């Protein structure tokens with residue numbers, strides 16, 4: 143039975159955003175999935191302090207509910223992420239959760255196995271991009287992005303009456319049907335083990351330009367960020383050639399120091 147997390151980044155539990163996400167969950171349940179709801183506003187999630195300890199150790203220093211939620215996501219096969227648009231972006235509730243993953247997620251691909259559905263609502267700014275961004279955010283490994291099963295982005299403004307509507311299966315039957323169908327698709331995608339893939343040009347750009355650039359910074363910083371260093375070494379991006387080049391460069395910069403060709407960078411955790 144596929145296990146799906148509904149990660150709710152909407153502050154209002156009676157609002158349109160969560161309601162639509164619940165319809166997606168209903169559709170998934172109809173196809174045999176079990177769904178756990180996590181309301182991010184009920185959890186203790188402090189702001190990222192910007193210390194970058196996670197880049198050194200792979201773990202955040204803040205002791206709160208963040209890591210437990212990450213572990214639940216790790217064990218799930220699918221996620222329905224929802225958040226309303228606030229100030230042209232997704233809510234700070236979701237942003238605070240995601241900020242805590244910024245330094246490591248791209249390297250670890252921790253949630254790249256998840257199939258995801260993104261749900262956003264807004265009064266005016268109801269572009270598909272918002273919903274796609276939040277669905278893709280969790281999978282955001284540079285080489286292995288998560289799979290976006292689908293997105294729902296709904297304008298909740300009744301333009302004639304100039305006020306928000308409250309969606310229901312009765313007043314929005316097409317939206318309800320689409321959400322139920324999307325829940326079913328999410329389960330089918332999980333069962334077919336769909337995986338995300340970046341377009342080839344972007345993949346090549348990351349592999350040959352961006353990641354080697356980051357690797358060079360890590361090597362030059364001489365072990366200040368051992369967790370990231372280790373992850374890039376595992377991916378073969380920090381390799382003997384790069385280390386040889388580094389040693390030659392260091393030899394030029396400090397000729398008095400006996401740098402050996404290919405000398406390994408020593409970690410100082």
Ligand SMILES: Cc1cc2nc3c(=O)[nH]c(=O)nc-3n(C[C@H](O)[C@H](O)[C@H](O)COP(=O)(O)O)c2cc1C
Pocket residue numbers: 152153154156157158159160226227228229230231263264265266267268298306
């Ligand atoms: C603080 C705040 C900021 C908002 N900013 C935007 C915005 O930038 N663009 C927009 O179209 N709607 C904006 N809205 C409207 C909400 O996106 C919209 O009402 C949404 O459906 C609320 O979701 P909910 O019913 O789940 O609470 C904002 C609402 C609030 C409370």
